[in-house]
Amino acid sequence: MIALALDIGGTKFAGALIDTAGTILARAELPIGPDPTATLGELVRHMSAEGVVGVGIGSAGPLDPIGGTVSPVNIPLWREFALVKCVSEMLPGVPVKLAGDAQCMALGEWWQGPFRDQGDRRSSAMLGIVVSTGIGGGIVIDGAPYLGPTGNAGHIGHVVAEPGGEPCPCGGRGCLERISSGPSMVRWALANGWTVDDGEPDARRLAADAQAGVEVAKQAFQRGADALGIAILAAAVLFDLDDVVIGGGVSASGPTLLDPLRQVISRNTGLGFVRRLRVLPTSLGRDAGLYGAAALVLPLVGTRE
Numbered sequence: 001m002i003a004l005a006l007d008i009g010g011t012k013f014a015g016a017l018i019d020t021a022g023t024i025l026a027r028a029e030l031p032i033g034p035d036p037t038a039t040l041g042e043l044v045r046h047m048s049a050e051g052v053v054g055v056g057i058g059s060a061g062p063l064d065p066i067g068g069t070v071s072p073v074n075i076p077l078w079r080e081f082a083l084v085k086c087v088s089e090m091l092p093g094v095p096v097k098l099a100g101d102a103q104c105m106a107l108g109e110w111w112q113g114p115f116r117d118q119g120d121r122r123s124s125a126m127l128g129i130v131v132s133t134g135i136g137g138g139i140v141i142d143g144a145p146y147l148g149p150t151g152n153a154g155h156i157g158h159v160v161a162e163p164g165g166e167p168c169p170c171g172g173r174g175c176l177e178r179i180s181s182g183p184s185m186v187r188w189a190l191a192n193g194w195t196v197d198d199g200e201p202d203a204r205r206l207a208a209d210a211q212a213g214v215e216v217a218k219q220a221f222q223r224g225a226d227a228l229g230i231a232i233l234a235a236a237v238l239f240d241l242d243d244v245v246i247g248g249g250v251s252a253s254g255p256t257l258l259d260p261l262r263q264v265i266s267r268n269t270g271l272g273f274v275r276r277l278r279v280l281p282t283s284l285g286r287d288a289g290l291y292g293a294a295a296l297v298l299p300l301v302g303t304r305e
């Protein structure tokens, strides 16, 4: 059985044909261009194949997975765009399922990531987190994505990390995303004396400086890791998590983020069942989202409906 996996990103659309064994049979990527609906049509036509049993879509948010609509921040032409209906019309009779990009990342890592060869010892409660320009997350319980009644479960970037803190575009205050995302760490570092000789200050440069021992850059990552670690701990206690998998652009900084993150978690953990939590980097990179989108519609993973 083959699934068509689609990844609706902020700057490009990606697609892949993936079978139940987890083999990527074909893949394509298109820049969104001026007409996102036309680009989507081109991608789906290009990727259509005999035997596709379903289409799984992971999309940048905000989105309404239950209603099947998306309003990606970076695609202004799509506001409450009926993505599921649109794709269903392109492939009549084929079921189409939609989830958030971070939810798909989590499911993809669960299926084809670090636990791939562990059979029954796969994570039975896993949280996947994308740390990038924003912070997203997805929960996988007993091999099925837990999307929640409105389809929004896992939004860890908007748990309150600093009560009364900075306003967040979501309408809340002191959200984790306002502290630990790449741009937030960069903003804090700049406000606290970090300078860049030439070019744009970004999270990659901040990570390089932290690795090189620049104190304010190290502090920025420590502050980001502190808030992220406390949010992870809360989730670990609530869900009895086995594993947390961290992906996204900022996770490419590797130990610069993961070392202080693991330290803050172990420093603040008492309960035995929480102490067993493993925090792992992504093993699939950007492919995690495509694997997860495929897993939404392949029979290997039950969906909680």
Ligand SMILES: [Zn+2]
Residues within 6 Å of the ligand: 157, 158, 168, 169, 170, 171, 172, 173, 175, 177
């Ligand atoms: Zn928020």
